[in-house]
Amino acid sequence: MKTLSLIVPVYNEEATLETIIEKILKLQEEKYLKEQEINLELVLVDDYSKDNSYSIAKELEKKYNNIKVFRHEKNMGKGAALKTGFIEATGDYIGIQDADNEYNPLEYVKLLQPILEDKADIVYGSRYLKRDTRRILYFWHTFMNKGLTLLTNMYTNLDITDMETCYKLFKKEIIKKIAPALKENRFGFEPEVTIKISEGNYRLYECAISYNPRSYEEGKKICAKDGLRALYCILHYGAHSAPLPMQFILYIFIGGFSAVVNILTFVILAKFIQNLFINVAISFIIASIVNYLLCILLLFRHKARWSSTLEIVTYIITLAIMGAVDYYSTYLFLTIGLSNFWAKSFSNVIGVFGNFLLRKYFVFQEKKKS
DSSP states (O other): OEEEEEEEEESSOTTTHHHHHHHHHGGGGOHHHHHTTEEEEEEEEEOOOSSSHHHHHHHHHHHOTTEEEEEOSSOOOHHHHHHHHHHHOOOSEEEEOOSSSSSOGGGHHHHHHHHHTTSOSEEEEESSSOOSOOOOOOHHHHHHHHHHHHHHHHHHOOOOSOTTOSOEEEEHHHHHHHGGGOOOOSTTHHHHHHHHHHTSOOOEEEEEOOOOOOOTTTTOOOOHHHHHHHHHHHHHHHGGGSOHHHHHHHHHHHHHHHHHHHHHHHHHHHTTOOOHHHHHHHHHHHHHHHHHHHIIIIISOTTBSSOHHHHHHHHHHHHHHHHHHHHHHHHHHHHTTOOHHHHHHHHHHHHHHHHHHHIIIIISOBOOOO
């Protein structure tokens, strides 16, 4: 017989934990799972709850022989709890179930079907595919979810409708392979794992699920800072392998921010230092450092072929090259009769493209996959 393992991350869920576990256990009574001879395993991971959640979980473990309970020694976040669950789960199919009552666990029957029919390797349950009814709560929460999903699609070339969904079901061998490389301990898990999936040759399906969102008064935990972290994760984990136009668009923002830093630094220094050359040099160096760090954090960091020292050296070389290009292209445009403004503007356009191409194909060129 095959086994479905559901990972249940738990943090201060004493009000709903026992109820949701009883709902999950009803999966064992589903006709389809019996026909397919699917056993059920529940892996509860308490993330150092401050209420009675862990005690309730241990009582459930004593009551049911297919429940396993683990606990973190400190609060680490949902992503960390899921990674613990992925390690401890033994099922052939491994899914995620929150400990609240927002999702209906009986719908895992629908998620299992594409995998059991050998159509899919991974199935997402989408809250935004067609449903009969839905509870209406927070506009900005939905807006954030859909916006992050759209951005993830743009950087991964996927076409999913709900990246932030809790319901993700994996074949065992896939999530066991992906999980050790996951770094996000909180809600950044969602974009990170989706990006990791996009980099593999996996068959990804979606199916519509129901969703009963709870309010913050009812215990909802995700907030605006988690949305910002998800945005960072999409760029940090996905930009290095994104389609070229998306990389270039992101580099324009990086270059623009670096230019603002350059200008502000120059203005501030000019109030204290009267030497133009020193002001220009210091401003340029600081802006270059900012540009380099942003490229590492958001665009080209993963699998760069150089050591850190060589990477910095090559970066400095590209600055010297583009500095020379900027000077001589500006001089050329002036000699053909363009004004100072247009000569410098066209030179900057060349500089943006040149800097991007040198960073992508020289400074931060990735190691070839073995």
